[in-house]
Amino acid sequence: QDKPTLAFVVNGASDFWKAAEAGVKKAQAELPDYDLQLKYPEQSSVAIQQRLMDDLVTAGVKAIMVSAVDPKTSTDGLNKIASETALFTTDSDAPQTKRVAYIGSSNIDAGKQAAEIAKKAMPDGGKCLGFVGLLGADNAKERIEGMKEGLAGTKIELIDVRGDDIDQARAKKNVEDALVASPDVTCMVGFYSYNTPRIYEALRDAGKLGQITVVGFDDDPITLGGVKEGTVAATVVQQPFEWAYQGMKLMAAYLKGDKSGVPADGLIIVPTKIIGKDDVDAYAANLKTMAGK
Amino acid sequence: MSKKDLGLLILILVVGAVVAIINPRFLLPINLANTSNLIGLFGILAIGQAFVIITGGIELSVGSVVALLGVLFVDFIATRGMAWPVALPLILVLGGLIGLAHGWLITRLKLQPFVVTLCGLLIYRGVARFYTADGTAGFAFGQNFPELEFLTAGRSYGVPNSFIALIVIAIVTWVVLHRSVFGRYLYAIGKNEEAAKYSGIRTGRVVIAAYVICGVLTALSAIYFAMYTRSISPASHGQFYELYAIAAAVLGGFSLRGGEGSLIGVILGTVLLQELQNLVNLLGIPSSLNFAVMGGVILIGVLVDQQWGVFRERRLMLGAARKGAAGAAAE
């Protein structure tokens, strides 16, 4: 209770945030005077996340870094938190709020990088189908938008994106159904971290691995394995480890009065990267060392 | 206040005291205000549910209705520019109509409440998602409705107005449920619908009225939730809220077989559930355990209540037996 607490609040339980946990851990080792926590809301919903942050403020947390479930329209709620504690955003920004700074990537850029992968893998053009958890979520919308932007003017087309409400059984069935319904599809995109592995498995079951170009997001072990194997063209990775690590250090410095780390526009962009066959080993090794395994 | 309710109250106080000792910030006015705000929101839902449970029914579509009506409300006033004093009653009427439809299907077409409201759960959420094309309904930056915000999310003398609304609704519904002719019919129908019919009660109408009341209260609470989150993604908003409401009623001594339960109980049940959520966050318990804590406490609560009843009965009997034996010996 004596040490000031810094909290990293994520937008829902997902493996994606495991890397952030590692980043928090690493920062903790370097910030012995602080108590660092990573918090999962029990559901991915605005009301529950808001409630979690209210309670954290009550519990005396000094600074919060949040991946808001719905940043665009949660301005008031976030401002309420910002008025009571130092608020940072990550993952998806809420620029209209009084947050101190945003650290994260641009989902639009990530979408554009996915388009790059597709263009490189399919120079002759093709038809893509996307798969995502929540069609309505901001990160999904931005990635889709970015990809469409990146594909504009090429012969590659993103014809539809199917949602599964984060039910992985449905995620896999969606791919299976897509293979049946649209035999002319030549590429599939997994927008959420678990979508790519489900695409991989459905293709494997159907014996179509390698025949259909797979564009991935994030770094699920199966995705990385597919990249290495060559059956997944490449994957776009964000760096939640860096968000968490740098973010925690930034918050600690900010609380001590050192505001030099906050740029004028308040945006700290950790770029997303394309991991192809050549980089995958190095990336995986790096992941391992970061997680301290 | 019945013994059951008293036991629940004591449990709430004891848990509160323990939490306050571990983390005194529990008692900060701001925390109490935050928590009582949520008690207000969920309490209104739970009262609605209670009306239906009393009749031996169940309303599973509550969470989806909160999402659908929330989306509509925000859309009406934020996007379509409807004045809120028009939108608010309109939403309440819509809630009432949903209740009416459920009640009608259940009483006139003799479908089971579980089935009807399960379909409602699926349909309303689908409609809400379709309406926004799976997008989020929310207020634009800087869009303000001062009076509406004061009424829904504001505070009077530090007390959230949502909580005050709950108290007012609770008092009115207490009178309706426990003192009025209508309330008596609800209890009677819950226990023995056939007999109520034989007594010349238009049971159909009474049951429909219960669903309408539930619908209107759910709609009211949907507005409160919308103004609390100010943003609604229809895919997840309000998910599982029906379970919260049912759990509150069950904790408060309602029987899902109908005909049993008190209004004070359902309020206390809501208070306990919200206290638990608050406690998980305040004591730094991993939020993954949140549900487990809730489930565990409900189970223990119901078990203790049940076993206490058995124990008391047995003690009463044994007491009588001993007294009798003593009397016999004296003769």
Next chain:
Amino acid sequence: MSKKDLGLLILILVVGAVVAIINPRFLLPINLANTSNLIGLFGILAIGQAFVIITGGIELSVGSVVALLGVLFVDFIATRGMAWPVALPLILVLGGLIGLAHGWLITRLKLQPFVVTLCGLLIYRGVARFYTADGTAGFAFGQNFPELEFLTAGRSYGVPNSFIALIVIAIVTWVVLHRSVFGRYLYAIGKNEEAAKYSGIRTGRVVIAAYVICGVLTALSAIYFAMYTRSISPASHGQFYELYAIAAAVLGGFSLRGGEGSLIGVILGTVLLQELQNLVNLLGIPSSLNFAVMGGVILIGVLVDQQWGVFRERRLMLGAARKGAAGAAAE
């Protein structure tokens, strides 16, 4: 096959025909195989649920049990290196124990099934999430268990083995439910538990057995689901699966009051639900409408069934009256 089941079968065929006309790819063997695989998975769940519903109970924790046992199974064999022929029966036993606990709480401690299994829903999901610290349990890339994969996700002559498993289970449970002494006891208890007790049936044991059967079947299906997705995020895996199972049973003519329903019905109900999901994807209907379509069809199905029943009864009565009148006139 009863008239009810026949009606459902016809509905399934009609919907299938319409879809096949719009998109002939619906009938591709690969699509039928994919869909029947999921029918197998959800069908096993639904049969388990049916056993409980027959007794007038309900099992709401199914989805959470699928998550918890799935996590454990994957963790045991993928991370802890347990041999799958050990892990598989272990998981089935765990499922049985969960059912035993529920049955015990319901029959011995006289708690309501809804309450017990609602608590289970909350607790098991919490435990599953805590167990993986909200992470995902999954197989590493290239980790293979050929025999297990063949049994669970493989195909024989193009037919998914999960579907074959369902057929075998369905035949066995059909005999148990509709022809055996135990099955008769289940129906009797569902109709009137008190009277069954007065006929010398050990109702407690029978009900517990029903929950154990449900637990074991749920565990089996949890393994199938785990091998299907090969990765489980405990926060969302299996969410709402209890509703799918209950919906299948209700569509199949089960009454939640207990004592009614046929095994063929529950299988057909599952088939219809999966056909609907398949249809949404094949016809390119927005995924957001998935739930709404499901809810709508269940409602209509139940309504038609109910109204058909009313109509037939009325016709029978009229027939009897007319025949009687004719007889009287002839005298």
Next chain:
Amino acid sequence: MNYSDASISASTIAPFLSLEGVRKTYPGVVALDGFSMDVRPGEVIGLVGENGAGKSTLMKILGGVTTPDTGTVIVDGVAHDGLTVEASIGSGIAFVHQELNLFENLDVAANIFFGREPWRAGPLKLVDRARLRALSAPLLKRVGANFSADTPVSALSLAQQQMVEIAKALSIEARLVILDEPTSSLPLAETDKLLDVIRALKAEGISVIFISHRLHEVERVADRVVVLRDGMLAGTLPKNAINHDQMVKLMIGRLLKEREKAAESARPPGTVALSAKAIRTSAYPDRPVDLGVRHGEILGLAGLVGSGRTELARVLFGIEKALGGALQLDGTDLVLGSAADAVANGIFLVPEDRKLTGILLDLSIAQNISLPNLPAHARRFLVSASAEAVTAEKQKRNLGIKAPSVATRTGTLSGGNQQKVVLAKWLAMHPKVMILDEPTRGIDIGAKAEIYGLMRALADAGVAVLMISSDMEEVIGVSDRIAVMHEGQISGILDKEQFSQENVLLLAVGKQPK
């Protein structure tokens, strides 16, 4: 209107109610077949007939619960094709159903005035609780209730609940009170009180339709007896022609030779089969019961309402655990954990509440009969429908169960036939001890004689029969010995030569017999 009896049409008073050509059919059954009758103000009509003759169906039509296929109901000069419940209540018809219809979760007063609560003016219609209680008290007194208006109904015994039902009927400003077997579980004293109530109603000009299988009760109060047979009017008896034999003859078409009475025991009783030693039950935790029933005898168990007989039967059958004491079966200690244990030991119970505990209304006759002995009707765990049918057919024939077939749902049977099904399921097994709680409740006179005969046959075969009954004639007529309970204890046991109504009554109120 044409009636067979000339004396009736001589009457000049306009009838309050008349039925004309009422016909009601159910699938496979003609419950009422062109039935006509009328009821004049202040007239007490006794309505009798065999089980399934259509009495309850007729009353349900009057109560608006079912509608007739054809025929007219004329109330107070207004003709209805079919009454609704509201119309029925609105025209002053009060109805005590054969099966009880009370709300366990409400108190007595709330039940009595249910649907007609006094309320205070205001938008919410608040119940005027003080007036409710004030209005209930005198009604309860009138029916001779020994409990207060704020007792929860769940704490009342069946007989006490029946009193509440009667009080409820009285509370309506009724012009016609229908009592469908109101005395079926009422003991003598309470029955007398009820008959007084009926006379008082008559004096106020209120008509009463009184249905009972206890013909002597009908003899005592009825002004006119209407006899139903197979849904048709079998005849009407004016006051001066009402007598037992006449009613029986009209009901079943012939005279019963052996009046409702079992044959004398053929052999001396044997050893004690089932005995209770200082058994204490939850009804009277402080009163130990000692009782033994011997092989080959019919032991009658008499007592007033709530004297604890049913509770004792439940303990003997293992449904409820004794609070103390021990049981012995044929001299060896017996511990009953459940009814299944009792059944396994050959101890069977015919419970008093048929609808809730006696049979499964949704199962067929055959399925009900085979239920306690299902493994015997199964080959390798699989139930054999043909074996079930064989057993059921035999019982149906033996007991004369009136139903289209053994596959008929028991819920559609008349009350008396349902009772026969309950008996049949135990008779199909081999009882060692047979406990019957009000076994002839709601059973017609012909069937009664058959059941007495069956009980005697059981006893002669060495079965120990314990018969709980509130029907004094029955207890005295059938038993070999009579044990009487008073407030939870056996106050005395009478041997055959001591049998008399007076003695039973004295013991029942806790005094010594003469």
